[in-house]
Amino acid sequence: MTHPYEEYPLHPIGHIRSPLRTLDEAPRQGSEGAPDAWLEVDPSFARGLSRIRTGDAVIVVTWLHRANRDLLEVHPRGDPETPLTGVFATRSPHRPNPLGLHRVTVREISGARLRIGPIEAIDGTPVVDIKAVLGDCGDA
Amino acid sequence: MTHPYEEYPLHPIGHIRSPLRTLDEAPRQGSEGAPDAWLEVDPSFARGLSRIRTGDAVIVVTWLHRANRDLLEVHPRGDPETPLTGVFATRSPHRPNPLGLHRVTVREISGARLRIGPIEAIDGTPVVDIKAVLGDCGDA
Numbered sequence: 001m002t003h004p005y006e007e008y009p010l011h012p013i014g015h016i017r018s019p020l021r022t023l024d025e026a027p028r029q030g031s032e033g034a035p036d037a038w039l040e041v042d043p044s045f046a047r048g049l050s051r052i053r054t055g056d057a058v059i060v061v062t063w064l065h066r067a068n069r070d071l072l073e074v075h076p077r078g079d080p081e082t083p084l085t086g087v088f089a090t091r092s093p094h095r096p097n098p099l100g101l102h103r104v105t106v107r108e109i110s111g112a113r114l115r116i117g118p119i120e121a122i123d124g125t126p127v128v129d130i131k132a133v134l135g136d137c138g139d140a
Numbered sequence: 141m142t143h144p145y146e147e148y149p150l151h152p153i154g155h156i157r158s159p160l161r162t163l164d165e166a167p168r169q170g171s172e173g174a175p176d177a178w179l180e181v182d183p184s185f186a187r188g189l190s191r192i193r194t195g196d197a198v199i200v201v202t203w204l205h206r207a208n209r210d211l212l213e214v215h216p217r218g219d220p221e222t223p224l225t226g227v228f229a230t231r232s233p234h235r236p237n238p239l240g241l242h243r244v245t246v247r248e249i250s251g252a253r254l255r256i257g258p259i260e261a262i263d264g265t266p267v268v269d270i271k272a273v274l275g276d277c278g279d280a
Contacts, residue, residue: 007150009148009149010237011147011237012148013228045212047212047226048212048235050213050226051226051229052228063148072188073187073190086187086190088188088192088269088271096268097153099268101271126146128148128239129237131230131231132231
């Protein structure tokens with residue numbers, strides 16, 4: 001059903017510039033003490049930011065380039081005491097297509113750069129999409 | 141900053157099987173009267189589903205294969221009366237990397253098939269990820 005040759009190319013629209021330099025420094029979720037970061041959007045995509053305003057809540061979608069795409073089960077939160085769990089039942093970065101979802105607030109806008117946070121993604125993480133939050137809960 | 145050759149390959153983990161056959165039939169959001177559908181996960185990824193249970197809320201990430209990747213501004217909800225808005229400030233399917241986020245409930249599990257809903261994705265839509273919802277709001 002899924003053909004081995006079926007493949008869709010993601011092209012980053014920008015990158016995260018963060019004081020977090022290593023995975024060891026990064027909290028597991030943005031809500032767990034993560035810092036703010038700059039999202040530097042490539043100038044060729046800058047028009048896609050029009051009407052984003054300071055204070056908006058947005059969903060940033062990253063490509064977790066340091067993840068392991070071959071893992072299908074993990075111990076949640078890296079705790080060996082927790083039972084092995086399918087990656088699709090978790091928020092582990094390790095999964096066949098390592099996409100990260102980050103609900104953040106836009107703190108500042110400077111040209112094609114957005115200061116956003118809190119976000120646990122490390123410096124250099126590719127960003128592949130930004131989406132409006134729908135409703136109170138972001139419904140995603 | 142974004143190198144033209146920087147590219148990450150997405151491989152579908154499964155596909156949507158839905159009574160919605162055309163974009164014209166599909167509501168704009170799952171919450172706008174969308175039906176349930178089957179998510180058929182490729183058997184090679186079935187282990188990634190372990191510990192998903194009927195009744196769970198999950199986020200399904202799709203590749204909106206019928207979208208236009210060249211659009212950077214749209215009239216939200218296709219209404220020509222609304223001002224042109226950057227796609228990153230909207231939930232338009234048209235965007236450089238046309239990923240769809242769908243918060244759904246797992247209605248039924250049958251092997252590597254999950255009955256989920258409500259979901260506005262049309263029949264044949266590739267699925268690239270499934271994630272647990274964190275907290276009351278899914279925080280994504």
